[in-house]
Amino acid sequence: MMIERVIGNVRETVNLPRHIERVYLRSELLLKRIQRVRTDHGNELGIRLKNGVELRDGDILYQDEKNAIVISVLEDEVIAIKPTTLKQMGEIGHMLGNRHLPAQFTDEEMVVQYDYLVEKLLQELDVPYVCEKRKLAQAFKHIGHSHG
Template sequence: MNIEDMDKEEIGKRHIEKVYLESSHLVKRIQLVTTDHGKEIGIRLKQARDLLAGDILYMDEKSLIMIDVITDDLLIIKPRNMNEMGTIAHHLGNRHLPAQFEGDDMLVQYDYLVVDLLNELEIPFTREDRKVKQAFRHIGHSHG
């Protein structure tokens, strides 16, 4: 269950503790974590799925423990047209860099080589510390 699927009244009745994870840790199925109140808990996911920001790890009548995500150092790429989108997507794919999309923006984790590439291609971008809801997934395949 995710906190976004809960009724605001139900959330308001409970004391909320958070487990802050780096986005790269959202893909780990088994891990030992500590809440922002110092409680140590183990996570063991039965299904092979990634954790998301807002996922509820534990809930009873009085409290709930949920996942939150630490901000990532991101490049927010803002292609102005399909040509720029295709060009940068091709280059990032060749480098096996995972991207996420929010509206028309493409988000990738900061990499100075990508900054050089974006400047060279004259594609607009900004660098921001931002929370992502899900992990950046590396796409595994071979060129052989």
């Protein structure tokens, strides 16, 4: 079966069928437009999305009255950084920005992929953080940049 569009997302859909097959993906694969995947029931699918379309956790790839195929994102090792002051946030943001690390933000924290060098830096600067496994709704995106 070839999937060329996302039908919806389980967070926004009320009427899901009883039988749901899952496609488990690492978060970085959410950014791939074209890929071959296998459901937890062993069914193989091809995904070919239009440019600019990215997969998200809970996306519905297929649905009929009895079955649905849904994306489920696997947990990532992340560091959740929880600065206590604006100055601390600015300093750590600047240092991590120089490393071109992709980050995600909430009102309380900055989340980056786990890296032992980042953990060491946070310890040296005495910045509060937590290392944990977390299911990310979206993939980390690298922003192209050079120091040319």
